[in-house]
Amino acid sequence: MRVLIAFDKFKDSMTAEEACHRAAQSIQSLHPEWQIDRAPLTDGGDGFGRILTASVHGEVKRVPATGPLMEPREGEYGLVQIEALPDAARGLLTGLPAKGRLALIEMASINGLALVPLADRTPWTTTTLGTGQVLQAAASTGVDGILLGVGGSATNDLGLGALAALGFSFLRADGTPVFPPIPAQWNSVTRMEGCLACPCPPIWIACDVDNPLLGDRGASAVFGPQKGLIETDLPRMESEMHRLADLLGSFLGRDTDLQSHPGSGAAGGIAFGLMAATGATLVPGSDLMTAWLRLRERIAEADIVITGEGRFDRSSLAGKGPAEVAGRALAQGKRTIVMAGSIEDGLETGAELHSISPRELPLEQALREGPENLASTVRRVLKS
Secondary structure, three states: EEEEEEEEEEEEOHHHHHHHHHHHHHHHHHHHEEEEEEEOOOOOOOOOHHHHHHHOEEEEEEEEEEEEEEEEEEEEEEEEEEEHHHHEEEEEEEOOOOOOOOEEOOOOOHHHHHOHHHHOOOOOOOOOHHHHHHHHHHHOOOOOOOEEEEOEEEEOOHHHHHHHHHHHHEOOOOOOEEOOOHHHHHHHEEEEOOOOOOOOEEEEEEEOOOOOOOOOOOOHHHOHHHHHHHHHHHHHHHHHHHHHHHHHHHHHHOOOHHHHHOOOOHHHHHHHHHHEEEEEEEHHHHHHHHHOOHHHHHHOOEEEEEEEEEEHHHHHHHHOHHHHHOOOOOOOOEEEEEEEEEOOOOOOOOOOOOOOOOOOOOOHHHHHHHHHHHHHHHHHHOOO
16 A cells, blocks of 8 residues: 655644654554655745755755844755756746756745744834845855745735845935835835846746735735734835835836736735846746646555645635645545644535544644644544
8 A cells, every 4th residue: 555645734733744754653653564655745835945955855055044024044045956856847947957956945934924923923024135135145156047935925025125135225315225125114215226236047936826916916905914914004005015116117127017917916026026126937836846746646656645734624725735636636536635733614625534633622732732633633544
């Protein structure tokens, strides 16, 4: 019997790697003769760089970086050989050379929402400066391309912090710099100067959202509240973002149509900022993950497929990794098991659905006991 274990993270409880490891241990204790294949999943957020780098035996480089609240942090990027990538993954990175090195950067590990204490969450004061510093560090090594995962960001700054690290300046009317160029200081910015500090290789942004920069489906309206933006501040944030996007576009000679480009609102508009300044290209994150991790082939080789994440609900069915894995496994006639911290009532997928936490368990306790609850659920479901 061959089992594929493909979990995404259980937020605030387990990383994807830990969840896969716990499940594998439980299966081995029951069925030591079974073959187990572990494929931790990532949606472009937490674990993106680590998981994709490890899957093709790359190396991790660490560099100083600035966190979302301007605190010093250690940033990192993965370095992988392009020749090691599956053909299907290379095919999604249009223009990637056949040989060379690709850097992988995970925004969540540098300027992610999980790095900001709950009481301090507001997109007015968070910055993408650190992401730009890691981009700059990777570019300076002469890599042939950069792949940036932007899920889980804490920011709504148009990527201006990242652009500041890459060589751009944002100035007041008297010529003094506005630094960092966080939304709380946008009203002081009247013009821009500078250019990319060093030649920038092609950048691809792994992104599964199609939200434009502005409007009812834009960065501020849809993702701002998740990052602490209060409703009464939305009009001011939207107005300032519009003004700064126009200013940036004008300075770089970019058409305003870029603001309505699907996905330009990703990660608080860093997608817009990097597309405008570096010509970055968006690539579907879920498709890239499936190709990079060879999920189609690994599902085909399995007899049982186990997947899941912290919360499995209707939003999971809108292109998230575990639902994609479950759908592909069901289509191939595999026994398909979904395990999650909680599962929405009435959800119909065709898979076996198992909540690992008792309903009455307080959330804090459920998160703390998640690893053992997952292990015991695996043992219960696969004991025969």
